[in-house]
Amino acid sequence: MENINLIITLAVMVFMMVSFVIQKWSFGLTAMTCIIAxxxxxxxxxxxxxxxxxxxxxILIATMMVIAGAIGKTSLIQRIRSVMAKAKGKSGVLLILLICAFTTLLTQLMGMTAVMAIMLMFVQTLDDDDASGISQSRMLFLCATMICTWFGRFPVGMGAALPLTTNAYYEGMVGGDTSQLLGIFDFLKVGLLPSIIGTVYCLFAWRLIPKQNLKTDAVDLGGAANQGGASTMSRTHEIIVYLGFLATIVAFFFSNQLGSYIYLIPAIIILVFIFTGVMTSREAIAGLTGDMIWMVAGILVFSAALNQSGAGEYIGNLVLKLLGENPSGLLVTIVFTVVATVMTNFMSNNGTVAILTPIAASTAIAGGMDPRAVVSLVSMASCLAIAFPTGCSAGTLAYAVGGFNPIKMLRFTLPYTLIMMISLIISANLFFPVYG
Incomplete structure (x- = not known):
């Protein structure tokens, strides 16, 4: 019976991987189909x-998505755009620094598509004949690269939920041992130095990006283009959103003291939003029941099924055999970082993380390693999706609007990707030595 369960679980996993790759169905639908099977x-x-x-x-991921969405509808984003507009007459290093800084800030507050929509509106005001070499297309691609460089680093908005999402993919394999799960600041610890190094590279290498004519009719930004526009909220409602957001972030800093109550804080904030009219109950429910929530709920159960059926141990031992007897922790981290980076440039970030995290965790656990190093690398390497237009929404928009040729772009994207992978591997091994 155990062998049958193992075979069934592996078969379901193959279906999940194929479905995530072909993207014919949503991730949430795929995950729940696997669980029902x-x-x-x-x-x-x-x-x-x-x-x-x-x-x-x-629950925490769902509530944080709603709160992050409320922040994106305030005038804070509009004020940031106004500051950026004042800088459009400047040139040289200062302008590029401002573009990088504001892209990084926006990335912590809203989704990739919305950030790109806002930055596209700004870069269109730049002079394509600037003597310094700054052009609209170059700055647009620079924005996309900065999004990939800093995505999910700070525990703000969705960034606070990303480590928890990663945990959801493998926590069933570690039997509830919290010492082997990521904390909300672990992505910042591991990713800060690589992000700084990647930013320095962008500041010096942006001229490697080819100059193109923007094709603003090449992509439909839809509702995302309106995010960051004039706020429809009253001043009172905006203050409520800011206070709720601040209270949530402060609560995360005291998560050890609050214990399980940390999961109630965002839910309480959402209730306050509804009762004060910041959002309707219908809007809150829509945010709480999105496809990503289906995916997370399904993957949580699937990771537990991998453990119960023995499939997780089987996969881990199989990968260990492929890596050789007693592989070094450095080899394990290199292999999964490279695989994640390659995969994420041809399929979505979420799909890459969902497929590789359980396998990476299984491999680490089977080899007596600390899984946090490997799974953090998988998650952060999956953000390096800038070499091809299929990897992430930021890259898709940059390639579509800029009309870039991925092969010609390799002179910029290949060194960037190699630098980021190397720095991530070094950083992860410093904070989480795989053999303790």
Missing amino acids: LALTGVIDVKTAFSGFSNTTT
């Missing part, structure tokens, strides 16, 4: 199949 075949029971929705990780 495991329940129908008896690998897990019905109660376990739906336990992901009541998991505290899922």
Whole structure:
């Protein structure tokens, strides 16, 4: 019976991987289909199949998405754009520093597509004949690169939920051992130095980006283009959102003292938003039940099924055999960083993380390693999706609007990717030596 459950679980995992790659169905639909398949075949029971929705990780991620969405509708984003507009008459290093700084700031507050929509509106005001070499297309691609460089680094908005999302992919394999799970500041610890190094590279190497004519009709920005525009909120509502956001961030800093109450704080903030009219209950429910929530809830259960069926141990031992007897921790981190970086340039970030994290964790656990180093590398390497237009929404928009040739772009993107991978590997091994 155990062998049958192992085979079924592996078969379901293959389906999940293929579905994530071809992207014919949403990630959430795929994850829940896999869970239902495991329940129908008896690998897990019905109660376990739906336990992901009541998991505290899922709840925290869902509530943080709603709060981050509320911030994106305030006039804060408009004020940031106004400051950027004042800099459009400047040139040289100062302008580039401002572009990089504001892109980094916006990346902590809103999604990739919305940030690119805002920055596109700004870069279109730049002079394409600037004597310093600054052009619209170069700055647009620089913005996309900065988004990939700093995405999810700070525990702000969705950045606070990303480590928890990563944990959801493998926490069932470590039996609730919190010492082997990522904290909300771990991405900042591991990723800060690589992000700084990547930024320095961009500041000096942006001239390697070819000059192109922007094709603003090449992509439909949809509603994202309106994000960061004039706020429709009253001043009172904006103050409520800022205070709620601040209270949530402060709560994260005292997570050890608050214990399980940390999961209630964002939910309380959302209730305050609804009762004060900042958002309607329908808007809150829409944010709490998005496709990403389905995916997280499904992956949580699937990671537990990998452990219960023995599939996780089987996969880990298989990868260990491929790596050779007693592979060094450095080799393990290099392999998964390279694989994640290559994969994420041809498929989505979320798909790459969802596929590789359970495998990386299984490999680390089977080899007696600290899984945090490997899974953090998988998650952060999956953001380096700038070499091809299929990797992430920021890259897709930059390539579409700028009309860039991915092969010609390699003179900029290849050194960037190599520098980021090397610095990530070094940083992760400093903070989380895989053999302790």
